[in-house]
Amino acid sequence: MLDLGRQPRFHRPRNRDLADLEALTALLSDAGFLSAKEEADALLARAAGDLEVLHSLVERRLTGEPLAWIVGHISFCGVAIRVDPGVYVPRWQSEPLARRAVERLPADGVAIDLCTGTGAIARTLTTARPFARVVASDIDERAVACAAANGAEVYRGDLFEPLPRILEGHVDVVVGVVPYVPTPALPLLQRDTFAFESPLSYDGGPDGTKILRRVMIDSPRFLRHGGALLLELGGKQADALRDDLARLGYVDVTVLRDEDGDERGIEATLGAQR
Numbered sequence: 693m694l695d696l697g698r699q700p701r702f703h704r705p706r707n708r709d710l711a712d713l714e715a716l717t718a719l720l721s722d723a724g725f726l727s728a729k730e731e732a733d734a735l736l737a738r739a740a741g742d743l744e745v746l747h748s749l750v751e752r753r754l755t756g757e758p759l760a761w762i763v764g765h766i767s768f769c770g771v772a773i774r775v776d777p778g779v780y781v782p783r784w785q786s787e788p789l790a791r792r793a794v795e796r797l798p799a800d801g802v803a804i805d806l807c808t809g810t811g812a813i814a815r816t817l818t819t820a821r822p823f824a825r826v827v828a829s830d831i832d833e834r835a836v837a838c839a840a841a842n843g844a845e846v847y848r849g850d851l852f853e854p855l856p857r858i859l860e861g862h863v864d865v866v867v868g869v870v871p872y873v874p875t876p877a878l879p880l881l882q883r884d885t886f887a888f889e890s891p892l893s894y895d896g897g898p899d900g901t902k903i904l905r906r907v908m909i910d911s912p913r914f915l916r917h918g919g920a921l922l923l924e925l926g927g928k929q930a931d932a933l934r935d936d937l938a939r940l941g942y943v944d945v946t947v948l949r950d951e952d953g954d955e956r957g958i959e960a961t962l963g964a965q966r
């Protein structure tokens with residue numbers, strides 16, 4: 693049965709009430725879900741009229757389990773992406789980085805999507821540039837299986853380590869939403885995050901830049917001169933990385949910001965002289 697013990701102010705809904713869009717929206721809204729109507733729509737669609745299934749889906753959602761794991765997919769850059777339980781759910785905040793990666797990728801170019809998760813960025817790239825070669829990597833077995841199911845050419849292992857050596861020096865774009873949350877800030881993430889997701893997706897070391905720096909250092913081996921490095925980051929991490937980027941031979945370093953002016957990423961080009 694639906695366990696509303698954690699949420700005592702709710703009326704225990706009957707199965708048939710859950711099937712009503714308005715009632716389910718109200719239930720989810722009362723439970724604190726901001727996009728309650730969209731979530732109700734998605735849960736009803738996933739249950740396809742089966743009340744028992746709907747009941748168990750709603751029960752899972754009320755525990756805080758990510759909606760994408762429950763319904764099995766999300767839309768990223770307008771592309772339907774399968775999301776398996778246990779795999780990081782791509783965030784809409786990463787879409788501008790993916791779109792910028794598309795812009796930097798020639799029609800028949802080569803791209804690497806590091807820490808690919810579901811393969812959402814890799815899929816975005818191949819959808820927009822069907823004649824490009826896009827390879828991806830992730831260290832997590834479930835992510836690799838999910839990315840493969842999403843059609844990515846994906847390799848399991850640490851960052852660049854599992855990728856085909858033949859690509860060295862020929863890559864137009866290295867893009868990554870790598871873990872970049874400072875370890876001390878992990879407890880500040882949403883309450884439900886680690887009830888379901890793994891710190892492996894978030895933990896960027898003491899100041900959050902540990903993996904970002906590893907990618908900056910290793911990318912020149914794969915990038916062609918003039919190729920782009922695009923990394924998601926946050927806080928003031930761009931400033932912390934700027935000098936090292938210059939020292940490593942990157943030029944035209946640009947901080948990517950969202951509509952609120954917050955730092956969301958960094959774009960750099962591998963210069964000719966190193």
Ligand SMILES: C[S@@+](CC[C@H](N)C(=O)[O-])C[C@H]1O[C@@H](n2cnc3c(N)ncnc32)[C@H](O)[C@@H]1O
Pocket residue numbers: 780781782783786806807808809810811812813829830831832835849850851868869870871892893894
């Ligand atoms: C924040 S998630 C991003 C996933 C995907 N890029 C996205 O935006 O949806 C980070 C991913 O990095 C993977 N990861 C963590 N450390 C890694 C490493 N050293 N090498 C490869 N993948 C790693 C995790 O398994 C996780 O899937």
